[in-house]
Amino acid sequence: MIEKFTKEVVEVMSKEELQEAVLTLQLKLETAEKEIERLKVEAEIGKKYLEYLRAEAKRLINLVHKESPLLKLVDNADVDTLKQIIDDFSKKAKEIYKPSSTFATDTQKEPLQLTKEDLMKMSYKDLLKLAETFKTKELA
Structure with missing residues (x-):
């Protein structure tokens, strides 16, 4: 029903059609605002998770190799790459720091x-x- 609200379209719509269109748009706006809020919360969680993964990757790299060039790459790595780095360096760190x-x-x-x-x-x-x-x- 609602395509584009041009001046000509609005002029030919009845009062009831305009009210219905406004209500529909208000509902869509409310839904979109709720979705934006939900996505903001999830984005914040994602940022914190990414920060945690970066910190953990740096910690493990430092345990295994001091001043590794990999440390510079960690800041731009995606989640999957960080998980792989953490897995690899966790295994290496466990080998190096076995209980004596x-x-x-x-x-x-x-x-x-x-x-x-x-x-x-x-x-x-x-x-x-x-x-x-x-x-x-x-x-x-």
Whole structure:
């Protein structure tokens, strides 16, 4: 019904047709405004997600390679490329930063046997866990 509102078209329309056209246009406008608001929210979420992916990619690249030329590319990469970079460098980082020591858990049946070298290789976090293990065994 509504194609183009030229002066000639408006002049030949009845009052009822004009009112109906105005109502239709108002509904379309409201729908379009709601869609714009929804898209703004989704765009903001997308921006935050992209920022997160860029930061994570840069963090992992820095873990594996200091001052890599890839860092310059991250700022212009799309989401799929960033995900691939994160996957690749996450695997590389896990290989480089493998845990250097392990210690017995509460479920082990054998007594815990650690050498001085084992203790020296353990991270601070692992040493704290080991200390907690001894505390809970003393209380039991």
